[in-house]
Amino acid sequence: HLLDDASAVLLLNLALSDRVDLVLTMRDGEVVPEPVTLLWRDQMVTRVDLTSLSSEDMADLVDEVLSGGIDGGARQALIAAAGGNLLYLRELILGLIDSGALSRERGHWELRGSISAPPRLAELVEQRLASLSQPARQLLNALALGEPFSAQRVRQGGTWPLAEELIAAGIVELVEDGSRRQLRSAHPMYVEVARSTMPDDRRCQILDDLADALEDQGCRRRDDSRRLAAWRLDAGRQADPDVLVNAAREARWANDLTMCERFARAALDHAELTEQTRSAAVHLLGSVLDDAGRSAEAEALLSTHEPGVTDETERTMLALARASNLFRGLGRTDEALAVLDAAEASVSSPGLLTEIAARRALFAVFSGNLIEAIDLTS
Numbered sequence: 001h002l003l004d005d006a007s008a009v010l011l012l013n014l015a016l017s018d019r020v021d022l023v024l025t026m027r028d029g030e031v032v033p034e035p036v037t038l039l040w041r042d043q044m045v046t047r048v049d050l051t052s053l054s055s056e057d058m059a060d061l062v063d064e065v066l067s068g069g070i071d072g073g074a075r076q077a078l079i080a081a082a083g084g085n086l087l088y089l090r091e092l093i094l095g096l097i098d099s100g101a102l103s104r105e106r107g108h109w110e111l112r113g114s115i116s117a118p119p120r121l122a123e124l125v126e127q128r129l130a131s132l133s134q135p136a137r138q139l140l141n142a143l144a145l146g147e148p149f150s151a152q153r154v155r156q157g158g159t160w161p162l163a164e165e166l167i168a169a170g171i172v173e174l175v176e177d178g179s180r181r182q183l184r185s186a187h188p189m190y191v192e193v194a195r196s197t198m199p200d201d202r203r204c205q206i207l208d209d210l211a212d213a214l215e216d217q218g219c220r221r222r223d224d225s226r227r228l229a230a231w232r233l234d235a236g237r238q239a240d241p242d243v244l245v246n247a248a249r250e251a252r253w254a255n256d257l258t259m260c261e262r263f264a265r266a267a268l269d270h271a272e273l274t275e276q277t278r279s280a281a282v283h284l285l286g287s288v289l290d291d292a293g294r295s296a297e298a299e300a301l302l303s304t305h306e307p308g309v310t311d312e313t314e315r316t317m318l319a320l321a322r323a324s325n326l327f328r329g330l331g332r333t334d335e336a337l338a339v340l341d342a343a344e345a346s347v348s349s350p351g352l353l354t355e356i357a358a359r360r361a362l363f364a365v366f367s368g369n370l371i372e373a374i375d376l377t378s
Contacts, residue, residue: 125189139163289301298322
């Protein structure tokens with residue numbers, strides 16, 4: 001596909017002469033000279049369409065190349081970043097070794113930090129993207145920061161011809177997601193390079209535009225709050241505190257503790273919060289810190305906010321989280337029980353009193369006081 005017309009004609013004549021054996025490679029989505037097309041169309045050569053390598057094949061290859069073994073998480077990260085492309089895998093491994101991000105420690109390969117495209121790989125990908133028109137590249141930049149895109153909304157926005165250009169070039173795929181059709185990058189390195197080469201001011205503008213569009217339509221899907229909150233924060237802006245709390249909750253359900261902490265802290269950075277929003281953010285952040293083994297931080301946070309909450313439901317939820325952290329994370333059983341005592345004295349709801357009793361019973365079980373646990377639950 002890189003041959004000029006004269007060279008393509010020469011290639012065709014060589015094939016017709018039957019005096020040479022030809023092995024040719026051609027990349028999907030490229031405009032090919034007509035004589036090259038004739039080669040396979042008229043069966044002068046056999047065409048073999050190569051698919052991406054499977055994850056299993058890529059794993060075998062990584063293990064073969066990186067002798068001595070590699071951490072499972074690092075292996076999976078390399079496979080995901082390469083996306084089945086053997087050339088990209090090669091350049092990733094060589095580049096990461098050169099930079100020191102992938103190194104052999106005590107005979108075992110380890111990856112430090114996240115994977116980014118090494119310079120040689122970025123150049124290869126940029127060559128692939130160079131044929132795009134400027135408007136199509138702008139759509140790719142937006143997709144890199146906000147994928148997946150709804151195909152319907154792209155059509156409604158009048159940019160479908162640009163999407164078709166990206167699809168024809170093999171840069172973007174149209175995929176089915178249940179009843180929805182969505183645009184996604186055909187390879188993770190395309191969006192990685194697009195993100196890494198984007199000017200900061202352009203990145204912030206795209207993120208703001210994405211957030212504005214999502215706010216206009218409303219957060220209706222499961223992860224919309226997470227996307228909206230991340231776009232606002234990544235653009236260096238403040239997000240609505242209720243959106244941040246919902247985003248933290250979604251991240252918690254997805255077991256993404258890092259993002260849950262980020263969203264909850266961002267919510268608490270707001271100067272003016274309703275008691276319900278503040279309590280929810282504190283509860284989420286305290287629970288994440290507890291789960292991450294940062295129990296002292298969790299106690300400092302919860303002990304500051306829990307006693308002053310006036311709503312009995314919100315205070316009980318914080319008290320339960322604080323007591324659990326004291327009991328399990330810090331081993332301070334007496335203080336944990338004292339927190340439950342104070343909470344019990346301040347509420348009247350039978351349901352909340354049952355929650356407190358259940359937590360006492362749980363503590364009794366783990367303390368070996370089974371008779372007490374039975375009494376509390378009978």
